[in-house]
Amino acid sequence: MAVLQREHGRRVLLEQIRQSGRVPRIELADKTGISRATVTTITAEFLQNGLIEEVAREDSDGDARRGRPRVDLKIRGDARLIAGVKVSSLKLSLVLLDFEGSQIATLETELDQTRQSPDKLAGDIRDAVAQLAEVAGHAPSDVSGVGIGIAGMVQAGGGFVHWSPSLNERNVQFGAVLTDVLGVPAFIDNDANLVAVAEHRFGLGKTHNDFIVVTIESGVGMGLMIGGELYRGTRGCGAEFGHTKVHLDGALCRCGQRGCLEAYVADYALLREASIVAATNDDEDSSARVKSLLSAAKQGDPAAKTIVDRAGRMFAMGLANLVNIFDPELIILAGEQMQFDHLFADDVITAMRKSIVQIDKPPPDVVIHKWGDLMWAQGAAAYALDKVSELALAGLSDHAA
Amino acid sequence: MAVLQREHGRRVLLEQIRQSGRVPRIELADKTGISRATVTTITAEFLQNGLIEEVAREDSDGDARRGRPRVDLKIRGDARLIAGVKVSSLKLSLVLLDFEGSQIATLETELDQTRQSPDKLAGDIRDAVAQLAEVAGHAPSDVSGVGIGIAGMVQAGGGFVHWSPSLNERNVQFGAVLTDVLGVPAFIDNDANLVAVAEHRFGLGKTHNDFIVVTIESGVGMGLMIGGELYRGTRGCGAEFGHTKVHLDGALCRCGQRGCLEAYVADYALLREASIVAATNDDEDSSARVKSLLSAAKQGDPAAKTIVDRAGRMFAMGLANLVNIFDPELIILAGEQMQFDHLFADDVITAMRKSIVQIDKPPPDVVIHKWGDLMWAQGAAAYALDKVSELALAGLSDHAA
DNA sequence: CGATTTAATTTGACTTACAAATTAAAATCA
DNA sequence: TGATTTTAATTTGTAAGTCAAATTAAATCG
Numbered sequence: 130m131a132v133l134q135r136e137h138g139r140r141v142l143l144e145q146i147r148q149s150g151r152v153p154r155i156e157l158a159d160k161t162g163i164s165r166a167t168v169t170t171i172t173a174e175f176l177q178n179g180l181i182e183e184v185a186r187e188d189s190d191g192d193a194r195r196g197r198p199r200v201d202l203k204i205r206g207d208a209r210l211i212a213g214v215k216v217s218s219l220k221l222s223l224v225l226l227d228f229e230g231s232q233i234a235t236l237e238t239e240l241d242q243t244r245q246s247p248d249k250l251a252g253d254i255r256d257a258v259a260q261l262a263e264v265a266g267h268a269p270s271d272v273s274g275v276g277i278g279i280a281g282m283v284q285a286g287g288g289f290v291h292w293s294p295s296l297n298e299r300n301v302q303f304g305a306v307l308t309d310v311l312g313v314p315a316f317i318d319n320d321a322n323l324v325a326v327a328e329h330r331f332g333l334g335k336t337h338n339d340f341i342v343v344t345i346e347s348g349v350g351m352g353l354m355i356g357g358e359l360y361r362g363t364r365g366c367g368a369e370f371g372h373t374k375v376h377l378d379g380a381l382c383r384c385g386q387r388g389c390l391e392a393y394v395a396d397y398a399l400l401r402e403a404s405i406v407a408a409t410n411d412d413e414d415s416s417a418r419v420k421s422l423l424s425a426a427k428q429g430d431p432a433a434k435t436i437v438d439r440a441g442r443m444f445a446m447g448l449a450n451l452v453n454i455f456d457p458e459l460i461i462l463a464g465e466q467m468q469f470d471h472l473f474a475d476d477v478i479t480a481m482r483k484s485i486v487q488i489d490k491p492p493p494d495v496v497i498h499k500w501g502d503l504m505w506a507q508g509a510a511a512y513a514l515d516k517v518s519e520l521a522l523a524g525l526s527d528h529a530a
Numbered sequence: 531m532a533v534l535q536r537e538h539g540r541r542v543l544l545e546q547i548r549q550s551g552r553v554p555r556i557e558l559a560d561k562t563g564i565s566r567a568t569v570t571t572i573t574a575e576f577l578q579n580g581l582i583e584e585v586a587r588e589d590s591d592g593d594a595r596r597g598r599p600r601v602d603l604k605i606r607g608d609a610r611l612i613a614g615v616k617v618s619s620l621k622l623s624l625v626l627l628d629f630e631g632s633q634i635a636t637l638e639t640e641l642d643q644t645r646q647s648p649d650k651l652a653g654d655i656r657d658a659v660a661q662l663a664e665v666a667g668h669a670p671s672d673v674s675g676v677g678i679g680i681a682g683m684v685q686a687g688g689g690f691v692h693w694s695p696s697l698n699e700r701n702v703q704f705g706a707v708l709t710d711v712l713g714v715p716a717f718i719d720n721d722a723n724l725v726a727v728a729e730h731r732f733g734l735g736k737t738h739n740d741f742i743v744v745t746i747e748s749g750v751g752m753g754l755m756i757g758g759e760l761y762r763g764t765r766g767c768g769a770e771f772g773h774t775k776v777h778l779d780g781a782l783c784r785c786g787q788r789g790c791l792e793a794y795v796a797d798y799a800l801l802r803e804a805s806i807v808a809a810t811n812d813d814e815d816s817s818a819r820v821k822s823l824l825s826a827a828k829q830g831d832p833a834a835k836t837i838v839d840r841a842g843r844m845f846a847m848g849l850a851n852l853v854n855i856f857d858p859e860l861i862i863l864a865g866e867q868m869q870f871d872h873l874f875a876d877d878v879i880t881a882m883r884k885s886i887v888q889i890d891k892p893p894p895d896v897v898i899h900k901w902g903d904l905m906w907a908q909g910a911a912a913y914a915l916d917k918v919s920e921l922a923l924a925g926l927s928d929h930a931a
Numbered sequence: 932c933g934a935t936t937t938a939a940t941t942t943g944a945c946t947t948a949c950a951a952a953t954t955a956a957a958a959t960c961a
Numbered sequence: 962t963g964a965t966t967t968t969a970a971t972t973t974g975t976a977a978g979t980c981a982a983a984t985t986a987a988a989t990c991g
Binding site: 132138163194197 | 981988
């Protein structure tokens with residue numbers, strides 16, 4: 130039982146070092162409340178195992194300090210390699226991080242089909258990871274862990290995929306399949322959850338432990354960070370914000386139910402309406418048609434404007450409901466395409482603010498964060514980074530090297 | 531720092547004893563994973579401080595066990611007295627519990643006005659608690675802690691009330707006022723949260739660590755239990771389920787916004803509509819009018835039926851949204867009056883099930899729990915019981931008696 | 932160069948948890 | 962009935978851990 134205490138100390142210190150970037154021991158002691166003696170002991174262990182390294186202090190505010198100088202500690206980037214993979218409908222986006230979280234390489238590869246068998250997809254991922262490692266001049270076996278973000282219903286703990294648009298089977302132990310095929314530990318989760326992790330470790334959520342990330346891709350997703358921990362629902366499944374109902378017996382959603390938020394804000398929802406008033410040209414592909422719809426709305430075309438406005442107001446309503454329930458400090462709207470600009474418009478945010486319960490404290494900040502597919506891969510990698518760190522610490526407990 | 535470890539053991543053991551009712555040491559060791567030696571040490575300390583007591587084992591399945599018999603431990607009821615208070619619009623409901631959680635006495639007293647000054651209300655609560663103690667043959671000073679449940683926006687941690695229908699001031703440090711006036715520690719929280727605590731400790735949630743309680747009184751409230759902990763939102767405020775929006779630009783709510791769930795299911799919402807079609811008799815008081823509306827609906831009156839049905843469907847939609855976001859194992863619908871039967875109807879539950887995201891696992895159980903005002907008071911007391919237990923354990927750490 | 936200052940490490944006391952040994956208290960057996 | 966067996970609870974001794982205080986290390990200052 131006493132070993133638990135030490136493990137806790139190790140976890141706290143490694144986390145603190147990672148978060149600080151470079152930090153001297155004495156500050157670690159101050160920040161964590163762990164005594165200097167124990168900090169020395171644990172950091173010595175980390176040093177010996179190559180998890181961290183000492184670096185000469187590059188003093189910020191003038192070197193004019195008396196006394197023995199502080200020696201900064203930092204995560205040793207070379208200690209581990211971590212890959213993150215985002216599975217999109219027709220491509221894989223990958224990023225390779227070192228143990229510090231610095232980006233070493235990125236890669237995009239195409240997929241044959243949107244839906245594939247678990248084995249095929251796992252094989253594709255294995256090949257892509259191998260290629261990614263090669264690009265960076267490493268062997269595939271140098272990679273210590275791979276994080277995978279995938280759309281759908283994922284039970285992250287067990288690596289179980291209830292359903293995903295990228296798989297042609299339901300109820301797959303995809304985490305196990307991946308670990309098997311890749312030959313290294315694989316960690317899988319719903320992609321929106323992983324964006325929340327990425328924001329927490331690298332992005333706008335770095336200064337917050339409680340925030341909501343809403344992602345807009347083809348569907349609407351959500352990731353919840355509560356107290357620095359990803360909240361995955363009581364049974365490990367992601368929150369399905371896109372299918373919260375915003376209208377009784379409302380528009381038909383592709384999930385088969387009516388009134389889902391997604392059925393009002395997703396691209397297919399917009400196009401469905403556009404086709405009725407013929408605001409767009411049917412010859413174009415769907416992405417182009419959405420664009421022309423949006424520009425028509427901006428130009429003042431009344432029909433287009435009605436469609437787009439309603440999407441915005443529905444989105445504001447869904448957002449307000451989240452705020453009413455979670456009362457977060459911060460909302461991060463994350464999306465790639467310009468085509469969702471109308472949902473990020475000031476009117477929408479204003480409408481949301483008007484729909485939340487008024488109390489005498491400021492409403493949550495809303496920030497918009499536009500990243501490419503790399504964001505998603507980065508999130509997957511961040512998740513794997515956490516997991517690999519845990520494994521590294523667990524390794525210390527066993528054979529006290 | 532090592533003292534933290536011991537504190538953790540104490541907390542776990544006391545909680546386990548309380549949850550078990552009566553339990554021998556060896557089972558405590560098995561259930562908690564704490565070694566027998568340590569269990570002996572810690573329980574000895576509890577015994578010496580009068581927090582628990584040994585009782586002869588009344589064996590369940592025949593006494594025919596060889597060997598030294600187990601000796602049951604249980605919480606010593608006399609150790610502490612705890613009061614719980616529910617503040618309603620025109621009355622206080624109180625319950626007195628012993629340290630085991632057994633009900634010792636109850637009391638109801640009237641309030642002069644719905645809204646009062648913090649000092650006046652605190653005084654009324656002090657008098658009621660004194661009276662409650664007296665009924666049970668105790669001095670008011672015997673009470674170790676008082677829990678107070680109140681409607682409105684409460685930041686439980688700091689005892690801060692942003693707003694409450696029972697107070698004529700906003701932004702009151704009501705917890706501090708109460709502790710001061712009562713002379714014993716007072717713990718305040720939103721009443722719906724406390725119902726969740728009551729269900730967790732005494733009721734249907736005893737076997738679950740993750741569930742949602744939806745309360746229906748004059749408004750609609752919600753309490754969230756996540757991982758055995760009450761989730762209060764990131765800033766300590768209760769979740770405002772009643773004001774989640776279920777219709778864009780919908781019915782006017784008494785909060786001033788439009789489309790709130792409450793604006794469709796609360797009694798005033800039903801009556802507003804009833805008055806239009808004159809389905810009820812205006813001479814009656816509001817409660818009676820609601821009753822006649824509901825019975826008219828049951829009789830098949832079309833106008834009444836429309837009104838009541840819509841309330842049910844809106845409620846189902848709000849509930850489904852909760853499920854989609856939280857994915858709980860269990861939903862407890864808690865309400866007192868028969869007048870909300872229509873919201874608890876099978877149709878409503880069925881409609882809710884149809885609106886949640888379908889995955890290959892069973893939908894959450896829904897149970898209906900009708901209690902009187904005592905439930906609310908019991909919740910307040912349960913909360914105080916937890917807090918007083920913490921205080922008792924904190925007391926042990928200091929002067930190692 | 933010695934005094935001073937600050938960081939990091941080492942030392943020694945103290946706390947804690949636990950496995951193993953011991954004691955306690957019953958039923959069973961001869 | 963008294964020895965034996967069985968199980969619970971306690972005691973003992975050891976190992977692990979934390980931390981305050983003392984010590985050592987490495988710089989600046991005068």
